[in-house]
């Protein structure tokens with residue numbers, strides 16, 4: 001379908017069925033691209049999807065003098081950072097675009113140049129998303145952080161020093177910040193309460209290939225012995241488990257049958273258990289996973305999002321659409337972001353029965369209880385969905401609206417769909433391949 005305008009008409013009510021391919025993980029590829037900055041020699045990254053976050057990080061790397069060559073069809077990126085020192089200008093005019101990745105440039109740029117300017121971040125508006133853990137980590141390594149009008153300026157008066165840090169919450173980005181900074185700091189760094197998402201483990205794989213010394217203990221403690229130099233890597237990205245789960249939810253919500261080539265089981269164990277409890281079926285082979293609705297009623301569930309190995313927050317929004325088709329009351333407690341249920345307003349407008357609550361429903365109390373955050377949802381189903389005019393609010397919320405439009409009777413107008421390009425490669429072509437009745441303005 002090529003480049004899409006921002007408005008998509010979706011004639012729903014038909015099951016999605018067929019085969020699509022999922023490539024590398026958005027939440028890993030962008031970090032591996034930043035890691036290439038740490039090497040003295042070029043890196044090669046494979047299985048890279050054509051999504052906007054990759055384009056944004058490519059632009060940022062180029063601003064810093066990294067030569068990036070892409071073979072988009074093959075999904076290969078060559079990243080040559082050998083000119084970073086000579087390309088250096090102190091006040092680079094960088095924009096975060098739609099991405100949160102620029103904050104991860106801090107460690108690598110401090111090691112190479114002794115300073116960095118980080119623009120204000122983009123990313124999905126699903127909560128406040130502060131960067132206090134990141135800044136605390138950088139300060140503990142010895143960096144000086146100066147907040148400016150459009151971002152932050154960071155300097156390292158001397159070589160960064162290994163340190164001992166405990167995260168208040170196992171943040172993915174803060175764990176990656178620490179890894180990308182500690183690998184070339186002087187001495188040993190220890191991080192407790194670290195996040196251990198599969199994308200982080202693959203980043204550790206990349207850093208080890210580059211020459212880093214990193215060990216991960218069973219109790220979420222990561223230990224890094226700093227080294228003086230790192231070299232380039234060759235690596236094939238792990239698969240995008242969020243995109244795979246999104247297509248699985250689309251199959252369930254539309255009563256369809258989708259073979260997701262490239263989907264892998266180990267990173268999806270928790271999702272697969274939940275999918276099965278709802279009444280979805282799947283078949284795993286060496287090339288991918290077939291997700292399908294076996295007919296009959298879907299079952300309501302109680303679900304809590306969590307850090308890995310829990311049920312991932314990014315799986316939540318697409319699955320909620322499928323839960324509108326399950327019999328009975330489902331309870332979903334979002335414990336990672338305080339504000340990730342804004343997207344249900346549009347679902348309600350399409351006929352779903354969903355109530356949101358400030359209380360921690362269905363499980364243990366979380367950080368957001370007794371505060372002003374609507375972070376629990378009760379979904380009552382099954383309810384038929386009707387077409388509507390929808391505005392995409394964020395990446396996963398937007399894909400969820402698309403799923404709802406595909407499940408609904410009638411033709412919906414979905415606006416702002418270019419936001420979805422940030423994390424779903426060629427989703428228009430994939431929808432057409434699955435038999436969706438969609439058209440552009």
Ligand SMILES: CC(=O)N[C@H]1[C@@H](OP(=O)(O)OP(=O)(O)OC[C@H]2O[C@@H](n3ccc(=O)[nH]c3=O)[C@H](O)[C@@H]2O)O[C@H](CO)[C@@H](O)[C@@H]1O
Pocket residue numbers: 026027028100101127128129130131132133134135169170171172173174195197312313314336337338
């Ligand atoms: C590009 C990328 O990989 N994005 C993923 C990454 O986001 P990201 O790395 O931004 O998410 P974090 O794990 O850091 O955030 C988790 C929680 O920690 C809080 N927090 C985080 C940092 C900080 O300095 N202070 C603070 O309070 C956040 O507000 C949030 O409530 O992990 C999330 C959790 O799996 C996923 O939903 C995102 O898709």
Ligand SMILES: C=C(OP(=O)(O)O)C(=O)O
Pocket residue numbers: 099100122123124126242314395396423
């Ligand atoms: C929240 C997400 O991404 P980001 O951190 O890039 O906004 C996501 O992928 O759902």
